[in-house]
Amino acid sequence: MIVVEAPSRALPRSYLVWLLGSTVSRFGDAVLMFALGWAASGLGGMTAALVLTVSGLPRLVLLVVGGAVADRVGARRILIAGEAALLALTVVLAVALARFGTPAWLLLASSLALGTVSAFCLPAAGSQPRRLVPDDQLSRALALRQGVGQAVLMAAAPLGGLLVGWVGVAAVAWGDAVTLGVGLCVLIAVRDLSDSAPGTVAGSAIPRLDLADGFRVVARTPGLRSAFLLVGAGAALMLPVPSLLVPLLGRASAWSAGETGIVAGAVGVGVIGAALLTARRRRPSASARVGTGHAATGLAVGAAGAFVLAAGPMLGGRGAGPVAVVGALAFGVGHGIFVARLAPLVLGRAPRTHLARVQALVGLVQLVPVMVTNSVLGALAEHTSPGWSLGATSAALAVCAAWARRFGQPHGATSRSA
Template sequence: MARRAELDHGETTMTATAPQTATAPQTGTALPRAYLLWVSGAVVSILGNGVLYFALGWTATGHSGATAGLVLTAVNVPRALFLLLGGVLGDRIGARLVMITCDATMIALCLLFALVLHLSGPQVWLLLATGLALGLVDAFYLPASGSMPRLLVQPAHLPRALGLRQAGGQVANLVAGPVGGLLVVSVGLAGVLLLDALSFAVVLVVLLLIRPTGGGVPAGGSLAAAALDGLRLSLTDPVLRTVLLLTGAFGGLVLPAFSILMPMLAHTHGWNARGAGLVAGANALGMIAVTLAIARRGALERAGLAAVWGTVVAAAGLALVALSGGPVLPSADFTLLAHGLLPAALGALVCGAGTGLFAGHASPTVLSATPGTHLARVQAVLVLTQTVTLLVTNNLLGGLADLTGAVTSTLIPAGLLLIAGLLALGSPGFRQVRS
């Protein structure tokens, strides 16, 4: 459903709020070659960064846990501080130019850090400098990257295009940990930096080959005013505001549940490391399956309701994970699992499917509802929302688990996620959004 809204620079866009007759996307139509090429490069970049993050964290823990925490903070703080500025530049000079600049910068930095690391060893200051560089470049790269599908794909095909990108990103993140562990042992952090420079070079070549529509909009006002304008639009548009709420809920509740609370649940229920890995893998598998289905068949017609139901399903799956108990049988045969682990894996699968259902409908809704003049800025606000909520809830949920136990501290995020879904259901503008 859509209504026309007159926006800055005389541009007309479609913001989904009121019912209209919509034309269903043609599921058999191939996505543009330029988009497929860009997605391939994006997946390579996600894999390279995931491997580097793992290697960086692993090397930092060799000094101390506090050092690892500082390095993680060094990545997240500049990212949060400069995201809005990155969104402004993405809109003003064009997403492609911003991404080309960021990729070239990261190639140079990775080569420099690898050389210094080879000469001086993994000094703490060098690890912190690497983290700061990654976070700072991300602040400019992520908003531009988030806006690229709108510049490469027709609006009717956005759900399929984004489903393909999300599925590829999930696969890359899934294998980044094992690959990172293998590489950090065999070639060290310096070798990982060289390989990450190669991944950035691949993306740089891809960006030089493609030509997206739209190359920035005329500058108007100061950078601060432009950044605040993107924030204003995100908070006042009913559709964008609701997606912000749900994005913050997923980022601040679901991600910590599987990164922090899951290992604690494993210890509480007596699952071994393989059991905990099975549960985490089931979550990723659920999301990959749903996003691939959207990439193949397209989104459901009632996109707003689908996103809400995805939130509710994810909350139910997370609750099932929390309530599952029982140890893994002490057997070499991994198929012999006590009853507690199987419901947990099923709950994680359901949670992942709900997350995929939400992301596969919310992401194209955001891009369709955003004026062409504000694409990167709205993406910056989305990433900022997820980053800030994750920074807060990582500490809160970890402390809560120490006080109340792993089960209760996992049930609470499930309940809060359900409340977020019900609040979104109460938004008529979002509830009526159609693909």
Template sequence: MTTTGIRTAPPTGKPAHRDGNVLRWLSAYTASMIGDSVYFVALSWAAARSGSPAQAGLVLAVGSVPRAVLMLGGGVIADRFGPRRVVIGSDAVRCAVILAVAVLLFVTTPGSWLLVLVALVFGAVDALFLPSVGALPPRITAPGQLGRVQGMRGFAQRVATVAAAPVGGLAVAVGGPAAGFGVAGVLFAVSLALLMAVRVREPAPDEQAGTSETARRQLVGGLRYIRGHRVLAPLLLVAAVMELGFAGPANIGVVLLADERGWGAAGMAWTVGGFGVGAGAAALLLAVRGRVARAGAVQAWGVVAGSVALAAIGFAPSVGAAAVAGLCVGLCTGLGGALIGALVQTVTAPAYLGRVTSVATLFTVGIAPMTYPVVGAAIGAWGVEPVFAASAAVSAAGGVIGLCSRALRHAELPH
């Protein structure tokens, strides 16, 4: 056992970006992400055509409930039965459900009730899939490659974001929601086939979660493990606080900013595009370098710098200035976020990887989106500038928390 709590995977003689096993996992993850986005496009279009605007909003929102409620339980299941088994099983269920919906939509026109049911099932299965797929990297590569893997993962996220919109839009435009669900199902099938080909290092007996314990005791044990960890506790707090301040302005805030300033959809696209380019560049940098010295301190300073740039977007006098600020946000928070992910997987004992990943994911996909209506209402009441400034201050507080933790400041990625 190494000092980081992660055993070295069997050496392949290749860095992660040349390791076929890692590339299969990355390809599966990318296909799944594109499938997620195409599914959402198809669901949105089907919901808009099957009912009132209020019903469409309900369909789109309902899937987030089981995802948030069950996410921590998904981490327990990943640790209890192994992330590979859980990720393959959950991906198979997603594939079957979405393809079945595609067939139903092709032969009939069901009401909103079916779409609500699909969203609930998909959200529940996501609560299993996300912690498991995030917990796999330490089992498929050596500790010294985790930084590079997180960079590759971040870059894949940007590629998926760019590719998903035209793929989903074209599928729905050509064949309606049925075609959109069909394309999403095929992408999930591709992801499943690739995941089944990924070789995973079997855990040692001391790395396995105790199957004799109840699920509740395992969950409580995981939360206690996080709370008592000198690096992990402040690191997850940094990530959570950063997301709470960042998510609202970066999503709904940019839309309202462009509308208020009269920049239109093009202005919003340039600002969001700047963020995407910056985040992609930061992820690519980490993927190429593989390691950043003083990673704990760098990620905290990245959060602080990215928060300052986030505030600058709210005060930008032109589209160009907002796009440049968005580029800075992407560079800083993209690097900080990738380092947070690499550090989490480096310092977490293998027996707790699923539960720790579920806690980290909960804030990203479960709790942070709940700030969207709050930010929207606040901008409506007080305007863009004060809300962006206040949100950036919250996000920056996360970086300050990291800088105040001596253990986290001195945390390093393994060589």
């Protein structure tokens, strides 16, 4: 079985310590990303979308390489090297922001550099729950990671909005450098973190990466194929909402940075609530059909939330208003349901020798559609309004929800427990 009844024993200490260090680093990154996104949104919808798109380009090229390297060399080694590189880049960015401000070229260059390092870190980090916890605790570990990650985003968005107006973007970058340093120290100090490379051949000086092997694993596993299709569709429509459309909606509605941060943070509150409800379930189903059915529910709830969020400025006046916050909260709940139901299915079905490679492909199948929808939605927001972009997103999510519910039914009989 992929997921069994939640055990009563605590999660392993090594996992909790790793999660703590990772959370500290992600918090600083999230605050900085909101600050940079806010600065980019002030240069226009196309510029804001381009900054997000450029950050995805190196991941598009290097994610598969990063996953193969993590499986062969060791996830811990890759995470330490990546954290050190991010620390160095953030220090350089802080100095450049203090010297030049926030011109488009600097925002684009920093997005490109940070995206390159992330391409190697993301697969290694995504594989750690399966490496550090027993299979019967995987659902709890993933729910905890999802909840903590969204708590970071929830706190980072309003904090980022306040700090941008208070101390400026350069100071925010220096704060991120501090949190990255803390995370790096945790990774170095805790030596019992997973550093095995299951696919490494003993005595091999240069590990064979076999970049296509992850694609073959996904192609021959029915449960993974269906889950990957849903991940790509959901990511294309859900990820641009808090990162691109909410800042653009805030600018168009004359919200302050703090008000915009509150609306973006409400998305995180909704995701946390959905993650906690999922973690409380004693007997989550391992069926791929049931998993896709719950994913369809998440898409439908997200569609409703996006529609309400689009209507918020019109119904709630100049301020962020309760309508926009409620819409963002509902969207977050839908997003949380979607992720919480698919993540254990994907990671639980992946062979242990291909954990990082499968996680790299998860990132890839999100990146490619998102790079397209970021550009399309940004252009639509600039030529019409952010409200129209959110309305189009809501309609597309509703269509995907109907498709996902029909899609899961014929494949349910062929999906087997791992």
